[in-house]
Each structure stands twice: as structure tokens, then as C-alpha cells.
Amino acid sequence: MLPRLIPLLVLPLLHPSAAGWIDPDTPENARTTTPLVVVPAKPPRQKKPRETPDATKTNTTTSTDSSHKRRHREPTSTPTYTPTYLPSVLPSSSPTAEAATPPPRTYHLVFSDEFNTPHRSFADGHDPRWTALEKNDYTNDAQHYYSASNAYTDNEGNLVIQSEAADTVVVGFNDVEQRKEKVTKHFRSAMVQSWNKFCFTGGVLEAEMALPGRSDVGGLWPAFWLLGNLARHTYVGSSEHVWPWSSSTCTSKSSTAQLISACDRVQHYGLHRGTGRGAPEIDIFEVQAGNIKANTGNFLKMPVGQPFMSSSYQVAPGRLPRPGEGWWPAPGQWYDNLTGGVNTSLNIVFYGTYNHFRDDTDPATQDYWSDAISYNRQLNASHFGTFHKYRLEWELPEEANENNNYTRSYGYLRWFLDNEFVLEVKGEGLNATGTGAEITSEPMYLILNTAISSQWVAFKDLISCLSPFAVIEGFPSKCPNMCPCKEYNCHGGFQETCGFSEGFCQMMDASPIEYKINYVRVYQDKNDPKQKVGCSTPERPTRKFIEAHEKKYKLADDLHPLKPIQNGGGPCVATPDVGNANGTANCGGPSRGICQSKPSFTCRCLDGWTGPHCTNPIGFDDIVWDPPETWADFGFSGPSLKVLSGGILTLGVLVVILFMSPFVLKKRRQIMGGWAPVSSAGDYERRVGV
Numbered sequence: 001m002l003p004r005l006i007p008l009l010v011l012p013l014l015h016p017s018a019a020g021w022i023d024p025d026t027p028e029n030a031r032t033t034t035p036l037v038v039v040p041a042k043p044p045r046q047k048k049p050r051e052t053p054d055a056t057k058t059n060t061t062t063s064t065d066s067s068h069k070r071r072h073r074e075p076t077s078t079p080t081y082t083p084t085y086l087p088s089v090l091p092s093s094s095p096t097a098e099a100a101t102p103p104p105r106t107y108h109l110v111f112s113d114e115f116n117t118p119h120r121s122f123a124d125g126h127d128p129r130w131t132a133l134e135k136n137d138y139t140n141d142a143q144h145y146y147s148a149s150n151a152y153t154d155n156e157g158n159l160v161i162q163s164e165a166a167d168t169v170v171v172g173f174n175d176v177e178q179r180k181e182k183v184t185k186h187f188r189s190a191m192v193q194s195w196n197k198f199c200f201t202g203g204v205l206e207a208e209m210a211l212p213g214r215s216d217v218g219g220l221w222p223a224f225w226l227l228g229n230l231a232r233h234t235y236v237g238s239s240e241h242v243w244p245w246s247s248s249t250c251t252s253k254s255s256t257a258q259l260i261s262a263c264d265r266v267q268h269y270g271l272h273r274g275t276g277r278g279a280p281e282i283d284i285f286e287v288q289a290g291n292i293k294a295n296t297g298n299f300l301k302m303p304v305g306q307p308f309m310s311s312s313y314q315v316a317p318g319r320l321p322r323p324g325e326g327w328w329p330a331p332g333q334w335y336d337n338l339t340g341g342v343n344t345s346l347n348i349v350f351y352g353t354y355n356h357f358r359d360d361t362d363p364a365t366q367d368y369w370s371d372a373i374s375y376n377r378q379l380n381a382s383h384f385g386t387f388h389k390y391r392l393e394w395e396l397p398e399e400a401n402e403n404n405n406y407t408r409s410y411g412y413l414r415w416f417l418d419n420e421f422v423l424e425v426k427g428e429g430l431n432a433t434g435t436g437a438e439i440t441s442e443p444m445y446l447i448l449n450t451a452i453s454s455q456w457v458a459f460k461d462l463i464s465c466l467s468p469f470a471v472i473e474g475f476p477s478k479c480p481n482m483c484p485c486k487e488y489n490c491h492g493g494f495q496e497t498c499g500f501s502e503g504f505c506q507m508m509d510a511s512p513i514e515y516k517i518n519y520v521r522v523y524q525d526k527n528d529p530k531q532k533v534g535c536s537t538p539e540r541p542t543r544k545f546i547e548a549h550e551k552k553y554k555l556a557d558d559l560h561p562l563k564p565i566q567n568g569g570g571p572c573v574a575t576p577d578v579g580n581a582n583g584t585a586n587c588g589g590p591s592r593g594i595c596q597s598k599p600s601f602t603c604r605c606l607d608g609w610t611g612p613h614c615t616n617p618i619g620f621d622d623i624v625w626d627p628p629e630t631w632a633d634f635g636f637s638g639p640s641l642k643v644l645s646g647g648i649l650t651l652g653v654l655v656v657i658l659f660m661s662p663f664v665l666k667k668r669r670q671i672m673g674g675w676a677p678v679s680s681a682g683d684y685e686r687r688v689g690v
Ligand SMILES: *[C@@H]1O[C@H](CO)[C@@H](O)[C@H](O)[C@H]1NC(C)=O
Pocket: 057, 058, 059
């Protein structure tokens, strides 16, 4: 048992100045950043209208499975207004108007991971900041299995997400179809997420990465995105009626369709009454490669073709009326205050999703539309295989205070590529729809993954089926040459390979397909108390809710959603000349761990390292603002921001604790995880039943 004293000792660690974890390898000149300039593109030349596809009049079939059916968007039966053919939202200001007055603001690094130590493993229980899923993916027509061993750090200082055409036989519960099944997935890939470990609310996110595969061969779906901590991606149950809500307005729809709505009178799990909750999605990018150029084929009349990245904000409730997919919106059909940069286009295939869940008995009240406010940005061959910088600036809305007597601000999201402006979504535009949707204030976690999905193709449902002139390409594309497209397997016969876009299987087999991430950095404005690190913030707590609904966030056989981080104990080989000196066989190499022979050959980690094989740097876990022991027990009312002003003393205490008490830190991480500490590998194995 831990002495009750420990929570007292760790109190200063909960102070926001202890935020996140900063990788010591982060260069000094990357410790701060300032807002980048919004440079709207000049309005494009008016283009001739697209041929009217009569079939927007086709019937709606609603998606009957679950959330994150993000790409399977069915058109509404008929757009309420006759759609126009040009964006109604053209950038209005001149390129220099906003450029002249960048806000005088500095953001400081609060989290970074430079991925500079090789052989890091991200399997559950190995890394304090990230978890790589070991799980089949049943969402979005996934053709892949997510394997933790497909995510690792290489010798060049990158996190690598490797995709391969390799079989995995999965016996498990299909949480979309809600049945147990045995399937063979013909692709293996990885998803690394910081769910319930590192989250942030507001600030600047920047990462440098090289995209996988070839720019001209469609089929891979690499992404870098944020999701609210209340939903854990690919665990479908966690997102139903949660994804992608961002609304604190009580409406008749939110009262029945939003799991935690502003209408709720009684709120358990530490949630705040009158605060609607959810897990909205911010896609820094989702990339589609291929060789369909702008203004041709499926991209006829569109200024951006393949390869492109979609940058999106996915939010519920959605606005109605809406344009049909593949249509430019008529006035009043889509959001105002959207601004795109050069080489961008409103993404007219992404208007949103109709969300219907299996057990819902009353579609009229329980179903809801969510919106995907999205622009496509042109990429080129240089983005595949070489590094570019992707960035999000996220300004939180100013929440109403008791007196409501100040000017409300609505916040914004801004995307940049290599410091070049891509898109701005303003809170005003969300608010103006009157749906109650807003720029999110939810703590969001990071996701990095490459999917291989038969959905990831432009215009699949609508235009490609209708237009005899449409170039049908991409993966899987509209099935060519009588191809059944029932199964996609690069190593199968014609029936399984005919659905791929040209060159895809050759690409998969020719060389390792690697999505490389050089670093991920998060910055916040220390003068803005709204910006926080933590997966469960005072304003938007998540911890107790998740603990009370663990089943939704884990597989049936898992004890808990996340395993505690195991410090050493992995099996090892004690001879110095085995294979890779820094590898797992040697406990990360001599500077990280020692292979002890007694009682058996297992790793013991040196200071600063953790994971069963000591391959991972110890870092702070996420700040937990509401640790399991109630503060009242100790006479504290919780870490209040007012206490901050006395920061120097606190900082002093923090420093002392930092340097004097690695034990306390270690224990803290385990306690703060919400689950019992694990003292040894043997104990660990008994607990999880391996
Ligand atoms: C649309 O569906 C309704 C009800 O299922 C049906 O009565 C109607 O004929 C359908 N319309 C078209 C154009 O298919």
C-alpha cells in the first residue's frame, strides 16, 4: 500500500506548469512558436457548372452500423435547394488584410516527442505517452489489422508506421456487426494513439512527417488526427452518440441524440451539468494518393486532384439543409466563415455522415447528422517519402461566465502545411448555423495511422456511378472488368487482386511501406488559462466517465482499456554480442537497461527508461486534474488556477521532487492511471492473464 502522503507530495505535479512531457531532444529553437499568418487564396476564376447528376434524387439509404463510418456518406434524398455549382463561400478578404496584424502571442512547448531513441515499442503497457493498437479494425471497411509490432522507432529518429500486404487471422468480436467472427485480414498496419495518456485542449500542434507509398498510386489512407478523449477510436461502442458532438446547447435533438447533453439534469461521473459533451474530430490530414489530376475524371471542375490531403473538422450536430455529396453548396446550405489557402478546394465529397446506431429504436429522435467541414489541399510527389511540416492552430471559444457580460469569442481552427496557410474554420460560422455546434473545448488525443480501406476513394458512390465519363480509379475503385471486389488480397487470384488500383500490390511488395513521423510537438499560450494539458480537465472531465464505462473502451478479454506501464521484466539475452545492441533482446542496450540473470533472464531498467525491455524514455504521464483520491480528503479543493501565481515556490518543490524522487514519480504514474500499481512482471502477468 502506498502511504497517504504521496498525493500530497505529487500535488505540485498536477500544477499546469508540469504539463505534458517535453522530449529533451527537442531543439532549443523549437521551444516556442507564434501564430502563423492567414493568407486567403484569391477567389478562383468562375468555372462552368458540373453536369447535373440527376441521381441526387436517388433514395437515401442510411448507414445502419456505427459511428466512424466516416466515409460512407449517403446523399440526402434531395438537397433542399437546387444546388449551385460554385462554392458560395469564396474568400472575401484580400491576401494582405489579415496578414498585417498577426496577434502578438507566444506559445510554449508543453509536449514533444522527437522519436530519437531507436527500437521503441508502443504496445499496450510499453510507452507512457502512446499506445499502438493490437486489434482488428471493423470501421470504415478496413482491409487491415492493426498490429502493435508495425509501429516502432527507427535508427534515423522517426516513429515508423509500417503497412504490409500480410495475412492476419482474427477471431474476435466484430463491434460494427456485433457478432463474433473469424476473418482473415490481408493487410497489416498500425495505429498509434495517445488516448487517455496525453491530451490537450487548445494550442498549436505541429508534426513533421513523410507520407507512405507513392504519390500516384491510390490505396493507402495515412492520417494524423485528433479525437475527443470520450471516444476511443476503433472501439466502436465508445463513439455511439458521442462522436463527433461538440455542442453545449440543449435542443430537442441533443436531448435524445447526444449521450451527454446540456439538457441533462443529473450528471454523474464528475461531469458538469449543462455542459454537452462528445468526441469531435479534427483531421490535420487524411491523405489520398492517386493519379487523377485536378479538373479531370472524378475531380472534374475541381481545382485540386490527387494526391491531396483533406483537412477537416467533424462536428455534430450537423446543419440542415445540406448540399448533396458531390455538389457545391447553395447559399444557406453550408458553413460561412470558411477560408481556404492556395491550392485548396472545398471538399464536396465530405459533407458529413448520417449516424444511426444498431440499437436505436427511434430514428427520428436518436439519429443525427454530423458534419465534416473539409478542404482538400494539393500535394505532390515530394510529400511522399520526404518530410514536410503539418500544423494546426486551435483557439478555444470563450465560454460564457456566470455574468455573461463580456464579448464572447468563438474560437477557430487553422491548418498549415510547411507554414503555408491551408484552411480556417471560424467558430462564428459554426454558431451562425444555429445548431449549437462549436469549436470544441474537449481534451483531444492524437492519432497517427495508415488505414487500407475500400472506402477511401473519391466520388465512389455518387459521381463515379453516374457519369459515363468518370475515370474510375483509386482503391478499390468502382469494380473494374466484372471484378467482384468482395475480397482484396494482393497475394490472391484475379478475383482478389482485380479491385486494386494499378500498381498498388507491386508497391506494397516492392519495399517496406513506411509512414515516418520525425516529431510531434504541442505548444500552448501560458497566459491563456483555457489551454490545458490533460485528458480529463476541470472543465471537461473524462476520467470517471471512462472508468465507469470501461467496457466500451476495451476488448472483452482485456482487464482494463490500458495496461499499466511495465518497467522492465521483459525476457532478454545477456550476451553482449546478440544482434542489435540497442534492441529488445538486450534491454534497450547498455545505456537503457541491464539483462539480469536472476531469477531468470529479464530486463531491469536504468533511470529514465521504462517498458518491459527498457526501450522507452520515462516521461510524465498526462496531467490528471481529478486523481482518484478526492482532494477533499487532504483538505485541498483541487488544483486551482489562482494558486498559479505563487508559481515559483511550487516550481521549486516540483524541481526538488523531480530530482529526488523517481520512486514517487513512478508510483504516481501508476496511481494516476487509475489502476492498481504493478510491482513486478510476474504480478503483471497474473493480472492480465497472459
Ligand atoms: C424511395 O423510397 C420510398 C420508400 O422506400 C419509395 O416509396 C420510393 O418509390 C423510392 N423512390 C425512388 C425514386 O426510388
